[in-house]
Amino acid sequence: MGDLQRSHTCGELRKGDVGKSVVLMGWVHRRRNLGGLLFIDLRDRYGLTQIVFRPDADEAIFERGGHLGAEFVVGVTGEVVERPAGTTNPELPTGEIDVHVSDLKVLNASLTPPFVLEEPIKASDELRLEYRYLDLRRPHMQRLIEARHKAAAATRTYLNGAGFLEIETPMLAKKTPEGARDFIVPSRMHPGKVYALPQSPQLYKQILMVAGCDRYYQIARCLRDEDLRADRQPEHTQIDTEMSFVTEDEIFEVAEGLMVEIWRAVRGDEIETPFPRLTYGEAMERYGSDKPDTRFGTEIVDLTDLLGGTDFNVFRSVIESGGAVKCLNAAGCGGWSRSEIDKKEELAKKWGAKGLAWTKVDGGALAGGIGKFFSDDERAAVIERAAAADGDLLLFVAHDRKKASRILGKLRLVLRDELDLVQPGVFNFVWITEFPLFAWNEESEGWEAEHHMFSMPRAQDLDLLESDPGKVLGQLYDLVVNGFEIASGSIRIHRRDIQERVMAVVGMSKEDAERKFGFLLKALDYGAPPHGGLAHGGLAPGLDRIVMLLMDEDSIRDTIAFPKTYRGLSLMDGSPSEAEPAVLKELGIELVKPPDDDVPGQSSG
């Protein structure tokens, strides 16, 4: 750049700067060549400034300006000039001034970009990912990157202030025995053995508590070799915390304070604390989900006790066999056509319902569908319980308790989207507490940990561990926003005896436990303090998802600077790529290739 030094950014100059001599550097965004006058929007991370080339000022500079292409990088020297009356641009913060160019330096030329950098972007995801450095130049992407930075910075400031230590845990770790598939790293020095990239710092952070670190956090990368989704990447970032000598209430308080700081830093919003709490049981009953969207009502109501003696055989037989009849009031949907209702039934069946019964509320009576099967008393009771009014549509599912709730819970979200039941920019936080510790896995016909096997059972449920694992509730909790789980945590088990009993429930032998978690159990033996914590992660990609919610994005992909595609490819650098035979030989491993010689990602398409 020689002696040229940037004096201002492209988002900075205002009317008050008129008369200053400035040096701007940036990319050629748009060009408007009027023949005898040339306008260029110069762009950098901070904004756009219109620079003007005039032949009467310097014929040679004017001529060179005319040859600038899109995305050329230039440095210009010039004078800040107030725009003539009627030519200001109110859309732009810098729209009241121009910079009249007196000197031009091309810092680098650019090929014509493969797509136009515009908002909203029209290029395909594929192309955007291949040319990620161009896509990231767009203001929208710059805002996302900045938002993520602000969230991370607020996290550090807040947790530092609360006495937490930021501690890094290994990226080369021990293979995780359960859960998601690991990414494996072979060891050159120990042929035949592998490290695993960590799925989370869980075990290390517990050991840090044993080590007396008391309060730990890490903005931690977590890696899982599982299939992707719009909100799932093979590597994601979680805000990982752990505290010694804490109660659930203290953990909630810290997490709530953190959310306040993040929302304030990124959106400037003030969110209210403490967050309401719902037990898992309540959430399932009322919303049919353990991550309820509490921005709108339309709660599920249980009619089982009202309809035990109903003439409607379908309901009565389900109730007699121990099932439940539940109902969702689709308020104002009484005008729905039969085919609209049929579509909802199709959905319900896809989710496992036998059918979707319905009736409409009309003049205080139940009209259509199964309305005619109800007695007068039943009708009145149902209308009251469902808080139904004229013009409403009642939807019923009869099934076992949990399934009926889950199906209506999903239907509830369909109603939300179709009926526009939520306002943008509203954030409803809710704690879900008292999760069951174990879930029955139909396939393996065994108990498995609902969250992970290091969560402490409630004290009053300890005796049920062996006799009735399904009834054991854990000191386990999730933080949910607008139907998204953004954090999950627990009080951990800090005693070997309880840890071994929990492992036994999920069918892990003592030997197995010793081999896989021996190092943790050993650590527990040496004065492990009671501790617990929270990962703004869990199943959900934590920081990525928080930024997605904060910025109203549909996918976490653009909250990450360099994401993978749906099939786990990096289109920009072409990873994963083939390993050289010499490298593999040194590692003592051999890769088995697919039968045909096709190399994924190498087609000419």
Add this chain to the structure above:
RNA sequence: GGGGUCGUAGUUCAGUUUGGUUAGAACGCCGGCCUGUCACGCCGGAGGUCGCGAGUUCGAGUCUCGUCGGCCCCGCCA
């Protein structure tokens, strides 16, 4: 592992239902004109292995099968 959807100028798409002359549009790009534009405008031009492969057919962008890739869902994700 299963399912859905898309793939056509540099880009975004139309054309595929019903196979048939030279595959269109917009933006971008190139050239010309233009001294207050800001999605500048006007005139002209170049630009295509219809993802790839095989098949059916006199003839395939269009139909069939396979394959690669993007997006989305189920499974999976302690």
